[in-house]
Amino acid sequence: MRSAPTILHLDMDAFYASVEQASKPSLRGKAVIVGGLGPRGVVATASYEARVLGVHSAMPMSQARRLAPNAAYLVPRFALYRSISDQVMALLRALSPLVEPLSLDEAFVDLEAGGTAWDERSARLAGTKLRADIRAVTGLTGSVGLAASKMLAKIASEQAKPDGLVVIEPGTERAMLEPLPVRTLPGVGPATGDHLRRAGIHTVGEIAEAGEDELVRLLGKAHGHALYAMALARDDRPVVAERETKSVSVEDTYDVDIHDRVRVGLEVQRLADRCVRRLRGAGLSGRTIVLKVRRYDFSTLTRSETLRGPTDDPAVVREAAARLLDSVDSTGGVRLLGVGVSGLADYTQEDLFAQAAGGAGEETPEGEEPATAPGPRPETPAERRWPAGHDVRHAEHGHGWVQGSGLGRVTVRFETPGSAPGRVKTFRVDDPALEHADPLPLVDGPPDLLEATGTRGTPDAQSPPRPLEA
16 A cells, blocks of 8 residues: 555535536525436435435435425436536546546546655645636535545545545554444445444444454455455555446336336337447447346346357347347336346457348437337427426527426526526427527636636537436
């Protein structure tokens, strides 16, 4: 382990919710919850005002509504979140060539590799400047942890939340870790935590006292050895700039269980085409096709088929997914479907997998449904055409955002990131003066910083979504 706290961990504070509050003056200081708004939606993230009411990430949205009935509930705007993440990551890469993103709002940075820091004082200065630059460019806050290892830097950033900076100086690691609960350590989830608690182990210090042999007996060889090393503050993992993609997948959760076997098959084909588009967008192909089915009773089945070589042919992926679906009993209804491709490679063997006479199917163009889906798609309801929280522009009233829609009406609050809280008006959903709009920049930051991040302007509203914040 290093002799100086030169590994930095940045975690943006309640990222999605903070972006929404920054862009909507009327929501600042209020409970904001971002996620899927359907009956089976889950919370992507909640503002700190909502967290004090008991709402947290991954909670069912129905439970969140019971805990915080007066909160603002918004549909995620992934293109905007990604554009702001790009700005933040550009600031991190200005500190070091070794930046390891973990998600849109979280990353490790090796300050020593960039010559940015070499001791406690220089590391603290780098962390302080980073937080100031992030606020200047994005208007948002992030919490920074600095330590001699990745594990400790992440623990430090968690202690710094919200909007703080914590440095763990070398030599103090064991004393800092000992009183912390076992769940503080990476890899200790609810099940492992309960197992340790039943053995009388509640703190990190008690893990170290138990000894390596006892941990191996309790948790198995691999987990026991790893947990004992972490309790002793041992972590030599390097910051890795490039993280290998292991799989590409897409999935949908349905508001109402699907009972029609034909429709289930069509949904699987549609998901297969989406997965291939994402696969090709990343310049990859894969050998193993994976189907995920969550049934009406919440039981989840996963089936996979490994091909003879990598492919990015949509017809091949559709056919493999269909074969996998044939092995699944969907009686009683399906609530979630997913299709993925793993065993990734950066090349294909195009002719190896032709399985239907004449080559079944052609690639579905971006944004279209598979040609195999007969008949018209159901009309999109108003709530889906005007998602809560998304940007709109009215010919007379200017820029605003959707507060909600239904019964043929859409309610809009007209305000911008730099304005005072705006007025609210309601329109017909087909009002010709109302149209979708791109998000506005959150701040007019210093020109030199904006140029350095290379992200002037507004995000592309058509960019594909990314995974939700944890």
